[in-house]
Amino acid sequence: MAVSVAGTAAARKLAETAARIFGNVLGTAERSGRKLLRKPLVGEQVAAYYGESVKASDPLFEDPLEKRHESCAT
Numbered sequence: 001m002a003v004s005v006a007g008t009a010a011a012r013k014l015a016e017t018a019a020r021i022f023g024n025v026l027g028t029a030e031r032s033g034r035k036l037l038r039k040p041l042v043g044e045q046v047a048a049y050y051g052e053s054v055k056a057s058d059p060l061f062e063d064p065l066e067k068r069h070e071s072c073a074t
Contacts, residue, residue: 019026023035055061 016026018024023031025031055063
């Protein structure tokens with residue numbers, strides 16, 4: 001009896017460790033978003049790469065999407 005209890009405890013510990021490493025939810029094979037949520041955010045770097053918009057640098061620029069929205073609203 002003691003061997004089976006020790007075996008199940010070891011199997012449970014192994015399952016918990018595997019779930020923590022691979023980001024799975026215990027009891028199911030569902031993926032959690034844990035790994036993705038722990039990654040550093042990169043939004044500021046992406047925004048800095050593209051720089052400022054044309055609208056901010058050119059006062060004569062007319063956005064065709066804004067024009068379309070204005071025409072649909074009236």
